[in-house]
Amino acid sequence: MKYIEKLRNAGLRPTKQRLKICEFLFDTQKTFHFTINDLFNKIKKHSKNKISLATIYNTVRSFEKKGYLKQIPINSNQTYFDTNISDHHHFYDLKEGKLIDLENSDVGPINILKKINGKKIKSVEVLVKLEG
Amino acid sequence: MKYIEKLRNAGLRPTKQRLKICEFLFDTQKTFHFTINDLFNKIKKHSKNKISLATIYNTVRSFEKKGYLKQIPINSNQTYFDTNISDHHHFYDLKEGKLIDLENSDVGPINILKKINGKKIKSVEVLVKLEG
């Protein structure tokens, strides 16, 4: 199982459920955006043993804390996650309610000139809302 | 009453409640960030007649639709609004859970090089997360 070490490295035990979730999240070249509900339904549909919602929540939260996943800052009733954890930004198509990746090279360098005493910049995220 | 026209312009009737909400939102030089709950409690505390939560929700939603308020794209259980509707960005202090304004001049120009067919850019919002 290729994800056992990945989980161990992060201090997570490699359980059946977590390995299954890893498969659904990381077993593809293409990265993608998802909500908890998306993931829950995808697993239920494509796997014989369903995983409880609570486990999906817990695992996704752990993955996010460990940096395997990123939350996308967007105002929606559901939380959106991204399997692309590299430094990049997003379009948000308001009409379709769809997220589209923006490569870093599509945005150009962002320079934050203001400093806050004693605080370090953890991330810089750009959300470009699209209309029409 | 200085807000009657503002409300009318937005297609809202100038009711007692809406005028009161306007006072709390717009009667100050300084702009600020708030959640619905913040606003509800502030009005309850500083005004003899409280305004129902439902009315606050409805009015704030209307104001946001009309462009009198902006939602701040951030992942939180509550929705954050901003009375500063000019083009600007935010620091988000993760430890304190606090938002801090970033003037446009603090960030420098942001150039979105990628185009999506038939879509127009409505807004570009930067969220800078702070740690430490």
Next chain:
DNA sequence: ACACTTTTTTAGAATCATTATAAACTACGA
């Protein structure tokens, strides 16, 4: 001012995403 229609406000119920709980289960070292 009055009668009448339309909009708004309100309290409370409904909804829905997320988190907590506590019992059953599992991984894993001794």
Next chain:
DNA sequence: TCGTAGTTTATAATGATTCTAAAAAAGTGT
């Protein structure tokens, strides 16, 4: 294999937001 600490699960609890339906207020014509 045993014991225990970590996990999973179904379900309940929480909490923000939206809905509802009745009461109140505002607008309109007389």
